[in-house]
Every structure is written in structure tokens, then in C-alpha cells.
Amino acid sequence: xxxxxxxxxxxxxxxxxxxxxxxxxxxxxxxxxxxxxxxxxxxxxxxxxxxxxxxxxxxxxxxxxxxxxxxxxxxxxxxxxxxxxxxxxxxxxxxxxxxxxxxxxxxxxxxxxxxxxxxxxxxxxxxxxxxxxxxxxxxxxxxxxxxxxxxxxxxxxxxxxxxxxxxxxxxxxxxxxxxxxxxxxxxxxxxxxxxxxxxxxxxx
Amino acid sequence: xxxxxxxxxxxxxxxxxxxxxxxxxxxxxxxxxxxxxxxxxxxxxxxxxxxxxxxxxxxxxxxxxxxxxxxxxxxxxxxxxxxxxxxxxxxxxxxxxxxxxxxxxxxxxxxxxxxxxxxxxxxxxxxxxxxxxxxxxxxxxxxxxxxxxxxxxxxxxxxxxxxxxxxxxxxxxxxxxxxxxxxxxxxxxxxxxxxxxxxxxxxxxxxxxxxxxxxxxxxxxxxxx
Numbered sequence: 001x002x003x004x005x006x007x008x009x010x011x012x013x014x015x016x017x018x019x020x021x022x023x024x025x026x027x028x029x030x031x032x033x034x035x036x037x038x039x040x041x042x043x044x045x046x047x048x049x050x051x052x053x054x055x056x057x058x059x060x061x062x063x064x065x066x067x068x069x070x071x072x073x074x075x076x077x078x079x080x081x082x083x084x085x086x087x088x089x090x091x092x093x094x095x096x097x098x099x100x101x102x103x104x105x106x107x108x109x110x111x112x113x114x115x116x117x118x119x120x121x122x123x124x125x126x127x128x129x130x131x132x133x134x135x136x137x138x139x140x141x142x143x144x145x146x147x148x149x150x151x152x153x154x155x156x157x158x159x160x161x162x163x164x165x166x167x168x169x170x171x172x173x174x175x176x177x178x179x180x181x182x183x184x185x186x187x188x189x190x191x192x193x194x195x196x197x198x199x200x201x202x203x204x
Numbered sequence: 205x206x207x208x209x210x211x212x213x214x215x216x217x218x219x220x221x222x223x224x225x226x227x228x229x230x231x232x233x234x235x236x237x238x239x240x241x242x243x244x245x246x247x248x249x250x251x252x253x254x255x256x257x258x259x260x261x262x263x264x265x266x267x268x269x270x271x272x273x274x275x276x277x278x279x280x281x282x283x284x285x286x287x288x289x290x291x292x293x294x295x296x297x298x299x300x301x302x303x304x305x306x307x308x309x310x311x312x313x314x315x316x317x318x319x320x321x322x323x324x325x326x327x328x329x330x331x332x333x334x335x336x337x338x339x340x341x342x343x344x345x346x347x348x349x350x351x352x353x354x355x356x357x358x359x360x361x362x363x364x365x366x367x368x369x370x371x372x373x374x375x376x377x378x379x380x381x382x383x384x385x386x387x388x389x390x391x392x393x394x395x396x397x398x399x400x401x402x403x404x405x406x407x408x409x410x411x412x413x414x415x416x417x418x419x420x421x422x423x424x425x426x427x428x429x
């Protein structure tokens with residue numbers, strides 16, 4: 001149990017998707033102008049992440065890994081299809097996002113209209129594909145994958161909500177014109193990243 | 205007879221030289237005034253983590269140029285056959301195939317660099333520059349200009365990557381491409397490598413400053429986003 005809590009804390013704070021690996025930067029910068037949309041996108045990312053990473057894990061272990069196909073025929077035990085993982089992972093993610101989009105459109109129309117074009121953008125959000133790829137590279141098992149995916153989703157949520165809150169305040173401050181918008185957002189993200197560095201080494 | 209000649213000239217007229225002014229502009233624009241990273245805010249996602257040294261940045265830049273050029277070419281060639289509703293999936297499959305190719309080549313011939321880049325090669329798939337150019341350019345234009353546009357966008361991205369990579373390696377570990385630049389006597393006199401440069405926030409500071417400089421020099425870019 002303790003190691004799962006450790007993994008979760010690590011994924012949220014120490015190896016935060018945004019501040020330590022720069023994943024999900026595009027939507028992180030584009031959607032963080034208002035707190036409300038940032039909140040919605042953060043929730044959507046957590047949700048999609050928790051669904052796709054375990055699903056990708058199952059695909060990886062049942063179909064792609066070396067020896068995984070031996071349940072069809074023993075002669076297939078040597079087949080290693082891991083090179084197909086990129087294509088399958090991204091297809092699963094694209095399909096899931098489409099599904100989530102339809103569900104939100106049906107049951108939460110207010111959220112749907114405020115998220116607008118950003119829902120399809122989750123497909124190309126590196127944080128989602130990133131957690132599937134980290135899962136493959138670090139060889140997590142199924143419960144670890146779920147905890148890690150949840151943790152990295154929550155980490156993204158935390159980061160985007162914090163940045164949106166700061167940027168809402170910043171609209172009233174007096175900064176040099178060329179630095180307005182993107183430039184300032186980058187510098188602030190850097191400062192927040194430095195703050196998150198102080199979590200390094202924490203273990204429960 | 206005369207109509208035949210006329211129709212031949214009519215068909216011939218729209219074909220332009222391979223490097224006409226328009227095509228050169230398509231190739232060069234993303235390098236400065238329409239840079240995908242600093243102006244269009246695309247593709248910052250996957251690659252800033254690889255810029256601690258020049259070598260991985262260079263490999264990453266070349267990979268992205270390859271993928272964006274050829275995905276633009278392929279999508280543009282089949283653009284009339286793609287049903288509009290499933291275009292995202294078609295685009296993703298084309299990109300994922302090309303990225304798989306790059307990944308396998310890197311693993312076979314440059315295993316060290318491939319290990320260092322780890323998951324970031326796979327994350328080229330979700331690099332918004334490539335998707336963005338497919339949506340905005342390749343779905344409407346002919347294959348050749350699309351190919352050039354792909355090279356241009358990839359190169360604009362690579363330029364920023366190299367800029368950051370040079371700064372971070374020079375000040376962070378005192379070398380370039382693995383060769384020592386800062387001499388030993390400088391260390392003896394008390395020069396210390398800047399440890400912050402090796403940490404993730406440095407990349408964000410550098411790109412923020414790059415944007416600041418670029419927008420100060422070219423006022424028309426101010427407040428684009």
C-alpha cells in the first residue's frame with residue numbers, strides 16, 4: 001500500500017508532467033487564460049488518463065509484448081510486436097477522447113460549450129500519451145499503472161489550475177508589451193517549476 | 205488544331221518552377237516571423253526536456269523535420285480521399301507510422317542517443333506542430349508546397365531547440381557537442397558551471413527570453429496570443 005502512495009505522490013509532485021517533463025505544454029499554455037476552462041480541461045485530462053493508461057497496459061501485455069501471443073498458438077511465442085505500440089496507443093487515445101466528447105456533450109452541455117475545441121486537443125496532449133509511454137518504459141504492473149496515470153493526471157490538473165489563477169491576476173499588472181502573453185507565461189512556468197523542484201527527494 | 209494548342213498552353217500555365225518565390229516563402233516563413241514555437245505556440249510539449257545538450261537536440265530536430273515533411277507530403281497526396289469525419293485518426297496513423305520508422309532507425313544505429321531521448325521520440329506523434337500543419341496546410345495544398353512547408357516548420361522548431369541546447373550545454377556543462385569549450389584555467393580561477401541550466405526550468409526561462417527578444421525586435425508580433 002505504501003509504495004502506491006509513494007508512486008502517487010511522486011507522479012503528482014516530484015515528477016510532475018508539466019514541470020519536470022514539459023508534457024502537455026501546448027494546452028497548458030493555450031487554455032490557462034481563465035480559471036474556469038482550465039478547471040474543466042484539468043478534470044478531462046485526469047479522466048481520460050485514468051481510462052487510457054490501463055487500457056493501453058492491457059493491449060501491451062495481451063497483444064504486443066514478446067511471448068504475449070502464445071495464448072493463440074505456442075509457435076507465436078517468439079513474436080515481438082512492441083514496435084506497433086505507438087500506433088495502437090494513439091488509436092486507443094483518439095477513440096477514448098471521441099467517446100468522452102460524446103458523453104460530455106450529452107450529459108454536461110455547459111462544460112462542453114466552455115471546453116469547445118479543446119476536447120479534441122486532448123488527443124494530442126502529450127501528457128496522455130506520455131503516461132502510456134512511461135508505463136511501457138518503466139514496466140509498471142496494472143495497479144501501478146492506474147496509480148501512476150491518476151497521479152500524473154492530478155499533477156497536470158494542479159499545474160494548469162495554478163497557472164490559470166496566476167495569469168488571471170496578471171492581466172491587471174503592468175508588464176513590458178513584448179513580454180505580454182506567451183513570454184510571461186513561460187517565465188512564470190519556469191518559476192513554478194523551480195518551486196516544484198523543492199519536492200525532490202520526498203518519500204513517505 | 206488551334207484549340208488543341210491553346211488547351212495545352214492553358215494546362216501548362218499554372219505549373220510553376222519548383223523553387224518559385226511563393227514556395228521559398230513557404231519554406232522560410234516558419235524560421236522567423238511565423239515560427240511555430242515562439243509565435244504560434246505549438247509543439248513546446250515534447251522537446252524542451254531533450255535540450256540539456258546539443259547532440260540530442262540536433263537528433264530531435266532532424267527527426268521532427270523528417271516526420272513533418274513526409275507526413276505533410278503523404279496527407280497532401282491523399283487529401284481528397286480522406287473522409288472529413290475521420291481525418292484526425294488518419295493523420296495520427298500516418299504520423300505514428302513515420303515516428304515508428306524514426307524510432308526503429310535510432311534504436312538500430314544510435315542506441316545511446318535513443319536511450320537518452322527515451323519516450324520523447326514517441327512523443328513526436330503528439331507534437332502539435334505536425335498536427336497543426338497537416339490541418340492548416342496539407343489538407344488544402346498540393347504535395348510539393350506541403351512538403352516544403354513541412355521542412356520549414358520542422359526547421360523553425362529545430363532552430364529554437366538548437367538555440368536553447370547551445371545555451372544550456374555551454375553554461376551548464378561548459379562544452380558543446382561533447383567537446384570542452386571552457387578551458388581548465390577558468391575553473392581554477394573560480395568559474396563554476398551553472399547547475400540551474402541543467403534543470404528543466406532553465407529551458408522555460410530561455411524560451412521566454414527568446415520570445416521577449418523576438419517580439420521587441422518585431423513589434424507586429426506583440427499580443428498575437
